[in-house]
Amino acid sequence: MTDQDQALARQKVKAPTIFDVAKQAGVSIKTVSRVVNAEINVRASTREKVLAAINELQYRPNTAARVLSGKRFYVIGLIYENPNEFSYVQKVLNGALKACEAGGYTLLLLPLTLPNPDLIQDVRRFVSQSRLDGVVLPAPIGDFTSIQRLLTDLDIPFARIAPRMPLADELSIHCNDEQASFDVTQFLIDQGHQQLGFIKGDPIHAATAHRFEGYLRALKANAIEYHREYVQDGQFSFESGRSATRALLDLRSPPSAIIASNDDMAAGTIFEARERGLRIPEDLSVVGFDDTPIASRIWPPLTTVRQPIVEMAEALTGLLIQKLRGESVDLAERAFACHVVTRASTGPRRVN
Amino acid sequence: MTDQDQALARQKVKAPTIFDVAKQAGVSIKTVSRVVNAEINVRASTREKVLAAINELQYRPNTAARVLSGKRFYVIGLIYENPNEFSYVQKVLNGALKACEAGGYTLLLLPLTLPNPDLIQDVRRFVSQSRLDGVVLPAPIGDFTSIQRLLTDLDIPFARIAPRMPLADELSIHCNDEQASFDVTQFLIDQGHQQLGFIKGDPIHAATAHRFEGYLRALKANAIEYHREYVQDGQFSFESGRSATRALLDLRSPPSAIIASNDDMAAGTIFEARERGLRIPEDLSVVGFDDTPIASRIWPPLTTVRQPIVEMAEALTGLLIQKLRGESVDLAERAFACHVVTRASTGPRRVN
């Protein structure tokens, strides 16, 4: 064992307490508490003495004691839909975890399977049993008004990722889906495509409407007529992508490019095209959204739109922590930029 | 608000304590404590009175108070590699979460990016700052002897999923990879394949050796000669699957079927085969392992081997909790069964 190991082994026997720090610094425990909690009424020289003692003793406040005596739990909950395709949640999780670590909070998870008839009861049990200070709600969980109401009633602040209907004074974050969809549609148009199929996502997600709007705007900007039959509903699932593609390819005049509102559906599009012996991109260009792992593993690799989800979740969780600490939070719109990742599933329109 | 909502709102103001329960049941708080902690020295009739009071008041012990006064933290850590392809970890997470919820424990996460020069320091900080009682270590994290040593030094019990070298008296769990690999190889042989390529995984994983052994056993059982050049090294990544496949397909007499040691590498095999214009399964049969989401989304869908990872992680975490409670734990070998999932990426050997 190194010296540090031994020090830690000792620490396991008896970790330094606020009393040890107070003695070392020659102040009362209350003053140490003030420094630890970054309160303002401490003389600079006192603060420095205390910080030096904390550093020397490697003091870390005992969370259990803080929780027991105070009004905070230092716990944030992450409530998410637990889908088969997990990469979105994984990124949210990574971002939230980073922010919690930085802010001295613990992150607790509640995976939910939808539809769930006991949704509210499950959330309520989680929130009260886990004694949460605040909750992060990624889409689409944040769009359930029943959950919003429950948390409001329990007086538990929440922060939402990509909510469909922003609330007043709410902590939320999103990325510019509409612009990204415009960009990717324009990209296809620039390659000569005029017959552009579009597969919508699950309407519960805000992104579904925004991505569709970007598509419409790009058509308009290029004076391409909108054809109702080129637009199919989907639910963001692989299977819904397949069946939507089936409908599009069965048209008398099928599209030469299909924009699927996420990668999973785009994988369904490619799957269905292959079943029909179509070549991609020679016979059909395909794009997705989200740049999930499958996008770069499928053949041909998928042109898609990447969102900085990790950064978004980290920023949002950081804001929530600020709010929980009673610090002022800048509620200005926080929109992150998405961008198109060009791969081999798209190509110039084949001229017959 | 329903009555239950209102009850909860009140509870937020003032949750019942052990004193409330004691008064209601007409016993001391120590007796309530005994019942809550399932200690044995309580008369049955007393226990029932207490349980009735607990139930009536909806009493839940305050974890912070338990932690502060006791020696346990009621926290289990999950330390995992945070890869791009997350489905394995997702399943481990789901299983561990279930077991923790059932056992009244909280699950805390430490995602690790490998290779990590500060590995031990990161783990140490996590373990001591989060005040963990025990740790679950999925492969390959559980195979780092430095981590095992650290946890042993700190006297923190751990439980491992699919360890390479089982330790004496250790809590671990695995599935029968060797048999599954034998089965899937036999399946290909039954379809007429005699030239069987094999792509190994990352040697740090126990599964890598087991899967290779199953392949070898199947060759032997069918009197097929082992060709060294049909076996390529991989690291479980998509890219390593591609380059291994490149090597296999460049052989003068390339295999008619390729067994990749996981789905991600199998996706690389399909990718590379497509780049060369090969048809699957007509020109090349491909199988993977793990039945990750990509297996059913790729075209053609992948024949693969499914492991019950959620159940494995749940069982293992449950055992760890038993151990932490001081209950006796049955250390008998726990091997879960895998099984082959047949899809369209495999077919009869084409007769030239």
Place this chain on the structure above:
DNA sequence: CTGAAAGCGCTTACAG
């Protein structure tokens, strides 16, 4: 089988 007392390590509420 049951209980009275001490104490875990902090924050709160109050005083100065």
Place this chain on the structure above:
DNA sequence: CTGAAAGCGCTTACAG
């Protein structure tokens, strides 16, 4: 700007 006291809700160690 600083501190003394009370108390959060349990478990431990001890007694009977």
